[in-house]
Structures are given as structure tokens and as C-alpha cells.
């Protein structure tokens with residue numbers, strides 16, 4: 001038996017790793033609409049804060065604040081809660097993992113709807129939990145799932161990759177009837193009409209996660225925020241890495257959060273483009289799922305396969321996301337870009353449809 005087989009945990013040996021969307025080399029001449037990053041740079045105040053940090057003789061030599069104290073205070077002030085209700089993570093991905101490590105024992109059930117964020121099953125396997133994947137719709141509509149025996153439930157709202165939101169009434173009912181921890185993953189909430197943040201004051205089994213990777217244009221900095229009752233945060237806090245956010249990330253994220261005017265403007269531009277793109281694609285015969293996010297999920301017109309269209313777009317330097325999962329293989333997820341990028345996307349799609357690039 002090889003060392004790899006002998007020493008690797010069976011859960012790890014048997015699982016497939018997470019496959020992130022393609023990240024072309026910096027400087028590649030592509031329109032990147034495949035991983036829901038912001039089409040806009042972050043607030044200019046972020047670069048100023050990071051430069052200031054780098055020029056300080058001492059700070060790179062020393063460990064950063066282990067609790068990310070200032071950042072938590074700013075996140076709390078902006079969201080109208082106490083800093084004891086906030087945890088920050090190295091991306092919200094870290095907070096998903098910390099949630100599992102804090103609450104889920106080996107072989108306990110972890111549930112989520114399918115389709116939703118494809119990292120959940122990977123993290124659950126690593127933790128040694130049992131995956132309970134639930135259909136997103138029953139008879140074509142959303143429903144309250146039976147969560148008996150489930151320890152932790154990941155609810156993605158707005159849903160990725162379809163883009164619709166669950167209402168707070170729905171989330172309340174779910175949390176109320178659930179004898180476990182409900183993690184509400186709100187990665188795209190800044191683009192939505194409503195969000196579930198206030199529910200952390202109502203339920204002591206509910207965690208809300210946010211990220212600076214999408215609306216704040218800071219995917220590379222890796223900063224996620226978690227909100228929950230102080231009693232839950234206290235436990236989560238023990239499980240994260242002790243210096244989980246480096247000093248640059250703390251400084252940059254704080255500056256980004258403090259510039260809420262900039263956030264509002266970027267978000268408004270994305271929502272505007274989302275509307276324009278949806279209308280333009282509908283006019284070309286696409287079915288467009290209504291979206292509360294910075295992406296749309298679209299089904300191409302009859303005779304045009306999603307997989308074929310994705311390849312055609314890629315040949316023309318435009319990256320969009322195709323999911324081979326049978327529940328999603330009929331469509332494509334397209335991140336919202338700048339007005340110019342959306343114009344080019346529509347032109348290329350028109351040409352591909354006209355040329356009969358239909359597979």
C-alpha cells in the first residue's frame with residue numbers, strides 16, 4: 001500500500017477537490033464573466049489604506065491584530081450591531097469551514113439545496129459530515145425542507161447560481177423549526193432588495209455570512225464577514241486561525257467598508273447593467289431567471305446549446321460559467337460586467353446565433 005493511500009484520511013482520498021472557475025493569467029485579453037467578481041475596482045480609499053500600511057516601518061514585521069478588532073467594529077457600526085456579533089474570515093469560504101468545524105461532529109448531517117454553492121459538499125466531506133442534498137424545488141416551487149436529523153443547513157440567498165432570494169418569512173420559518181445551526185450565505189446580498197441580517201437578533205441558531213469579494217470588488221484580498229448572536233460568535237472565534245486576516249486585508253477591508261457611498265454607486269451600476277442585459281438577451285430569445293445578484297442565469301433559445309454557446313463565447317475571448325450538473329446544463333451563468341463588456345457580449349452572442357453556431 002502506498003504512503004498516500006496508507007496515511008491520507010479516507011474522506012480526503014475518496015473526494016474530488018473543489019474546482020474554481022477559470023482564472024486567466026493577469027494581462028490576458030478576455031472579458032471575464034465567469035466568477036462573479038466586480039467589474040469595477042474597489043474604492044480608491046482601499047489602495048490609500050494599503051499603501052499607508054506598507055509604508056509603516058513596523059507593521060509588516062509584526063503580527064496583525066488577532067481579532068481584527070477595528071474591522072469588526074466598523075462592520076458592526078455599518079450593519080447596526082455590536083462587534084461581539086461579528087467575526088471576520090479569510091474570505092467567507094473560511095467562515096463556511098469554521099462553521100462546520102465548530103458545530104458538526106463526524107457523521108452528522110449537513111444539508112443544503114442543490115443547486116447552490118458547490119463548495120458546501122467539498123467542505124462537508126473534509127469535515128467528515130454526511131451530505132444531505134435537497135432538491136431546490138418541489139413541484140416547481142420552493143418549500144420548507146424536512147431538517148430532522150440535520151445538524152447544519154447552508155442556505156444560499158440570493159441563490160447561486162439561479163439568482164433568486166428567499167424571503168425573510170421563509171428564513172424565519174426555517175430557523176424556528178430547525179434543531180440545528182442555520183448558516184445563511186448572503187454572498188450577493190448587496191445586490192438584493194432585502195437581506196436576513198436583522199434575523200441574527202431573533203435567533204440564536206442563525207449565522208449570516210457576507211463577503212467583500214463581490215460588491216466591494218475585493219476578491220483578491222480574501223475578506224468575509226459573519227454575523228450571529230454573541231454566544232455563537234464566541235464559539236466560532238475559537239475555531240478560526242488565530243491570525244486569519246493579514247494586516248493588509250484588515251486595513252483594506254476597513255477602508256472599503258467605510259466608503260459606503262462608493263459601494264452604493266458600484267452596486268447601482270451593476271443592477272442597471274443587469275436590467276439592460278436581461279432585456280437584451282430576452283429579445284434574442286433567451287429565458288432569463290430574475291436575479292437579485294451580480295449575475296444572471298440564462299437558457300439559450302431552442303436549437304442553441306448552453307455548452308456550445310459557452311465554447312463559442314470563449315473562442316471570442318468571453319468567459320462565462322457552464323455547469324455540467326444536469327440540473328444546470330441547460331443554461332449559463334453570466335456575471336454582470338461594465339456597459340462596454342455587456343455590449344460586446346451581446347454583439348458576439350448575436351453573431352453566434354446568426355452564424356448558426358448551434359450545437
Ligand SMILES: Cc1ncc(COP(=O)(O)O)c(C=O)c1O
Nearest residue numbers: 091092093117160187211213224
Ligand atoms: C454563494 C457563495 N458563497 C461564498 C462565496 C465565497 O466568497 P469568498 O470569496 O468570500 O470566499 C461565493 C463565491 O463565489 C459564493 O458564490
